Amino acid sequence: MPSMTTRKASWRAPSVLPGFGLTFGFTLAWLSLIVLIPLSMLFIKSAGMGWQSFVDVGFSDRALTAYRLSFGTALAAAFVNAVFGLLVAWVLVRYAFPGKRVISALVDLPFALPTAVAGIALTALYAPSGWVGQYLDPLGIKVAFTPIGITVALIFIGLPFVVRSVEPVLADLGKDVEEAAATLGANRAQTFARVIFPAILPALFTGFALAFARGVGEYGSVIFISGNMPGRTEIAPLLIVTQLEQYNYDGATAIAMVMMLVSFAVLFTLNAVQSIRRRRLGA
Amino acid sequence: MKRHNPGTESRTAQVLLIGLALAFLAFFLMLPLIAVFSEALKQGLGLFLSAVSNPDALSAIRLTLIIAAISVPLNMVFGVAASWAITKFSFPGKNLLLTLIDLPFSVSPVVSGLIFVLLFGAQGLLGPWLSAQGVKIIFAVPGIILATVFITFPFVARELIPLMMEQGKDDEEAALSLGANGWQTFWHVTLPNIRWGLLYGVLLCNARAMGEFGAVSVVSGHIRGETNTMPLHVEILYNEYDFVGAFAVASLLAALALVTLVLKTVLEWRFDLHSGARH
Amino acid sequence: MIRVENITKRFGNYPALHGIDLEIQPGEFIALLGPSGSGKTTLLRIIAGLEFQDEGHVHFNGDDVSDIPVGKRNVGFVFQQYALFRHMTVADNIAFGLTVRKASRRPAKAEIKARAQELLRVVQLEGLGDRYPGQLSGGQRQRVALARALAIEPSLLLLDEPFGALDAKVRKDLRRWLRDLHKQMGLTSIFVTHDQEEALELADRVVVMDHGRIDQIGTPEQVYMEPATAFVSHFVGETNRLPDGRHIRPHDFEIAAHGRDRVLVDNVFRKGGSWRVEGRLEEDGTIIEIDVDAHEAPPAIGDTVTIAARRERTFSNPGD
Numbered sequence: 001m002p003s004m005t006t007r008k009a010s011w012r013a014p015s016v017l018p019g020f021g022l023t024f025g026f027t028l029a030w031l032s033l034i035v036l037i038p039l040s041m042l043f044i045k046s047a048g049m050g051w052q053s054f055v056d057v058g059f060s061d062r063a064l065t066a067y068r069l070s071f072g073t074a075l076a077a078a079f080v081n082a083v084f085g086l087l088v089a090w091v092l093v094r095y096a097f098p099g100k101r102v103i104s105a106l107v108d109l110p111f112a113l114p115t116a117v118a119g120i121a122l123t124a125l126y127a128p129s130g131w132v133g134q135y136l137d138p139l140g141i142k143v144a145f146t147p148i149g150i151t152v153a154l155i156f157i158g159l160p161f162v163v164r165s166v167e168p169v170l171a172d173l174g175k176d177v178e179e180a181a182a183t184l185g186a187n188r189a190q191t192f193a194r195v196i197f198p199a200i201l202p203a204l205f206t207g208f209a210l211a212f213a214r215g216v217g218e219y220g221s222v223i224f225i226s227g228n229m230p231g232r233t234e235i236a237p238l239l240i241v242t243q244l245e246q247y248n249y250d251g252a253t254a255i256a257m258v259m260m261l262v263s264f265a266v267l268f269t270l271n272a273v274q275s276i277r278r279r280r281l282g283a
Numbered sequence: 284m285k286r287h288n289p290g291t292e293s294r295t296a297q298v299l300l301i302g303l304a305l306a307f308l309a310f311f312l313m314l315p316l317i318a319v320f321s322e323a324l325k326q327g328l329g330l331f332l333s334a335v336s337n338p339d340a341l342s343a344i345r346l347t348l349i350i351a352a353i354s355v356p357l358n359m360v361f362g363v364a365a366s367w368a369i370t371k372f373s374f375p376g377k378n379l380l381l382t383l384i385d386l387p388f389s390v391s392p393v394v395s396g397l398i399f400v401l402l403f404g405a406q407g408l409l410g411p412w413l414s415a416q417g418v419k420i421i422f423a424v425p426g427i428i429l430a431t432v433f434i435t436f437p438f439v440a441r442e443l444i445p446l447m448m449e450q451g452k453d454d455e456e457a458a459l460s461l462g463a464n465g466w467q468t469f470w471h472v473t474l475p476n477i478r479w480g481l482l483y484g485v486l487l488c489n490a491r492a493m494g495e496f497g498a499v500s501v502v503s504g505h506i507r508g509e510t511n512t513m514p515l516h517v518e519i520l521y522n523e524y525d526f527v528g529a530f531a532v533a534s535l536l537a538a539l540a541l542v543t544l545v546l547k548t549v550l551e552w553r554f555d556l557h558s559g560a561r562h
Numbered sequence: 563m564i565r566v567e568n569i570t571k572r573f574g575n576y577p578a579l580h581g582i583d584l585e586i587q588p589g590e591f592i593a594l595l596g597p598s599g600s601g602k603t604t605l606l607r608i609i610a611g612l613e614f615q616d617e618g619h620v621h622f623n624g625d626d627v628s629d630i631p632v633g634k635r636n637v638g639f640v641f642q643q644y645a646l647f648r649h650m651t652v653a654d655n656i657a658f659g660l661t662v663r664k665a666s667r668r669p670a671k672a673e674i675k676a677r678a679q680e681l682l683r684v685v686q687l688e689g690l691g692d693r694y695p696g697q698l699s700g701g702q703r704q705r706v707a708l709a710r711a712l713a714i715e716p717s718l719l720l721l722d723e724p725f726g727a728l729d730a731k732v733r734k735d736l737r738r739w740l741r742d743l744h745k746q747m748g749l750t751s752i753f754v755t756h757d758q759e760e761a762l763e764l765a766d767r768v769v770v771m772d773h774g775r776i777d778q779i780g781t782p783e784q785v786y787m788e789p790a791t792a793f794v795s796h797f798v799g800e801t802n803r804l805p806d807g808r809h810i811r812p813h814d815f816e817i818a819a820h821g822r823d824r825v826l827v828d829n830v831f832r833k834g835g836s837w838r839v840e841g842r843l844e845e846d847g848t849i850i851e852i853d854v855d856a857h858e859a860p861p862a863i864g865d866t867v868t869i870a871a872r873r874e875r876t877f878s879n880p881g882d
Contacts (some may be wrong), residue, residue: 180639180710181658183639184713186662188691194662199647281696281697281753
């Protein structure tokens with residue numbers, strides 16, 4: 001950039017505040033050391049494997065089955081969370097009832113509770129002899145050690161993503177907009193379908209995608225309830241661990257790479273959709 | 284019900300929706316929490332106490348505290364520095380930097396562990412050289428710390444950046460115009476403005492650091508008394524069918540989670556920190 | 563004809579309206595004028611059906627609509643912050659009221675579209691139908707909100723602080739335009755405002771409210787020239803309140819030797835077409851504002867002048 005003034009040419013906008021060099025330098029250095037260099041190992045290792053062997057291990061039958069299970073259960077759990085997360089957010093924002101603050105805090109439990117603890121607790125509940133399982137077992141419904149159990153664990157893990165994404169948007173949505181719909185003759189169902197739902201849909205979609213992405217990678221809460229049977233209840237993250245335990249680093253890397261690319265694709269799509277929308281609404 | 288408010292549902296519909304939401308939360312969130320404590324105390328308080336005072340359990344607790352005591356301050360310093368650079372200055376590539384800081388959120392915990400194995404493990408890029416120097420990272424405490432720092436990397440920065448963005452830089456410019464130097468400005472103006480947000484971020488960072496399972500599991504090697512953190516110890520006891528022991532240690536972690544939630548709620552309530560989607 | 567009869571409303575322990583009676587003739591343009599907390603917006607919302615009175619009745623053309631929900635009262639309501647649907651285009655916003663009708667009463671798609679275009683023309687926003695509200699200026703949004711309310715062909719148009727969120731220049735233009743539109747379309751309209759200038763300029767009749775009661779209903783001329791209460795006197799237009807309880811407008815003073823009050827002049831400046839003289843009563847230091855015709859020479863700062871009132875009012879209740 002050619003300097004037009006006597007001021008020292010700089011790639012950043014001038015500021016009177018000090019400390020840019022120190023903080024920016026430290027940020028970049030720490031980011032590189034902790035995140036970028038280690039993560040780049042995945043690409044270096046993958047590149048070193050050659051395309052054919054990457055496909056062989058990354059898309060083996062066992063790996064494909066694990067992806068199908070991980071993505072399928074994460075998708076199912078994200079759907080359940082989209083519905084109930086919206087309901088919980090709605091109730092928390094719109095209605096007054098005793099104990100609301102406690103309930104609101106409880107929603108964050110899955111963020112705060114270590115995943116392994118959630119995992120063993122859910123297993124204790126849903127095992128055939130467990131609190132809930134003992135009633136389901138005679139009905140022929142098996143939850144623990146089946147994909148249903150995995151989905152239950154992912155519902156637990158993903159719920160707050162939806163609630164916390166939708167809540168602020170719902171709270172921000174002015175009451176006057178709904179009153180406007182009412183003065184124009186819309187009934188409550190029409191107001192919800194045509195005015196409220198479209199307004200919160202992007203936030204709901206964000207929450208859904210975050211819950212889904214988290215569910216795909218989730219490990220701790222799932223491995224106890226899943227039973228880990230290869231080909232049946234073996235999720236992709238577990239397959240990575242299995243490969244590592246067998247010192248098959250190539251296998252672990254290829255599977256990790258595939259999972260990460262899918263996660264990035266989901267988040268990238270999400271960002272793209274949001275930014276298109278923002279531009280359109282001129283916000 | 285002729286005259287019910289047009290901006291909301293009838294009282295019946297409200298009660299129905301509230302009931303449905305509470306039932307869902309009770310079943311999916313409350314019940315597992317109750318199960319942890321109930322299973323831990325099932326065989327009486329004596330067994331519970333002996334389970335948590337067992338030497339292996341104590342060493343797991345010690346290790347977990349050490350890990351948190353190292354990784355949380357590191358991320359706190361990083362979070363403050365990154366927020367300062369990002370919110371007080373304008374430079375190209377800021378959005379890319381924000382995305383990179385968020386990156387660990389979108390990586391599976393297992394993958395987070397794997398990358399450190401690939402870098403420092405026996406067959407890893409630096410493994411042979413490190414073992415020649417007699418330095419052990421994987422299957423040792425440094426590896427656990429690295430994985431934990433990676434996992435909790437964005438927590439503090441994510442909390443501070445929106446807060447400092449909103450506060451702008453008028454206060455700092457005023458302090459400088461009054462003759463304060465950079466450090467004085469930071470200590471006396473910036474830090475008091477962001478302290479509650481900082482505390483909030485540290486709280487969440489700490490909860491995750493103490494509770495992380497997947498990433499730590501991959502790099503730890505599960506050596507009892509040496510590289511076992513509390514969540515890993517829970518897994519070992521559980522797989523050995525020592526359910527009371529597993530739930531006893533788990534209940535300590537659950538209690539930590541509850542304390543975290545209470546403090547978080549108090550902070551949000553008292554200091555009006557808005558809560559968005561958090562990880 | 564709209565008739566409001568003995569309306570009372572409480573919010574918890576807070577009495578918002580007591581025993582309000584009001585009649586509005588077809589084609590009238592009515593201003594509800596008062597400070598915040600006077601109950602004017604509550605009254606407007608009760609007439610619309612957005613809020614429900616504890617006691618009393620609202621009649622539209624002789625029918626008691628007290629139990630009719632807002633969507634069936636056929637009122638157009640323009641919200642203070644416009645309340646546009648942000649995810650819908652301007653045209654979809656305007657058409658909303660028609661598209662939510664029952665199939666039997668809903669016009670054909672093409673007709674709805676044509677109506678929206680027609681209304682866009684009326685509010686002078688032709689060609690902006692495909693924009694989103696976020697892409698419009700404040701004044702344009704206001705007009706979209708108005709078009710949306712007009713689309714359902716309301717028997718009554720209600721506007722809550724319609725110019726409150728706009729800057730001064732846009733405000734003035736929109737006012738004149740709304741006044742013309744009201745006449746052209748033969749509407750019956752009620753608007754809420756805290757700005758007395760706005761009320762006096764626009765309304766056929768002004769309803770001055772304070773603390774949940776109506777202090778006065780009258781033409782702008784009556785309200786200004788013959789305020790019924792001390793509150794109206796000082797809320798509508800500027801008024802000097804003298805220690806002895808007399809209310810005198812600045813332009814009703816003259817500087818004259820026969821005056822009985824002596825004022826020490828603190829400041830003199832030009833205000834529009836006259837001089838504004840600010841001073842203090844010698845008697846007790848009460849601040850006094852006096853308008854002096856621009857063609858006359860104003861007193862100098864520091865002078866003491868004698869003033870007389872050409873017109874003054876006293877009220878039994880001295881007001882606040």
